[in-house]
Amino acid sequence: MSIVRRLSLLPVILLLLTLGCGEQSEEEGKEKPHVRGMITDFEEKRGQVLIENKEDGGVESGPIWISLNTDAELIIEGEIVNVSLDETLVGRRAEVWIGRFIKQSYPPQTKAVKMVIH
Numbered sequence: 001m002s003i004v005r006r007l008s009l010l011p012v013i014l015l016l017l018t019l020g021c022g023e024q025s026e027e028e029g030k031e032k033p034h035v036r037g038m039i040t041d042f043e044e045k046r047g048q049v050l051i052e053n054k055e056d057g058g059v060e061s062g063p064i065w066i067s068l069n070t071d072a073e074l075i076i077e078g079e080i081v082n083v084s085l086d087e088t089l090v091g092r093r094a095e096v097w098i099g100r101f102i103k104q105s106y107p108p109q110t111k112a113v114k115m116v117i118h
């Protein structure tokens with residue numbers, strides 16, 4: 001294959017890569033929650049809720065302490081709210097999208113970038 005022919009394929013390859021990345025971004029917005037389960041406790045001092053994490057199919061993967069990231073989105077019953085976590089959330093179901101880090105403690109602890117309370 002000549003060098004001119006190879007170079008003519010370069011824009012096509014770059015276009016395909018760009019389109020593939022665009023589709024991935026849309027899928028990330030529809031990503032499943034990382035944590036899903038019932039809120040069983042509230043720690044006022046740290047502003048954390050304890051969630052009994054259940055994976056798809058109802059398999060328990062253990063409790064996890066969740067606090068809100070400074071720019072986290074909190075949605076309660078379909079409405080975006082600007083309140084902190086409190087004891088009134090105990091007993092409610094939650095879906096949580098987390099950041100990058102989980103502290104290796106027991107139970108583990110992490111910060112939510114988005115939390116939906118039902």
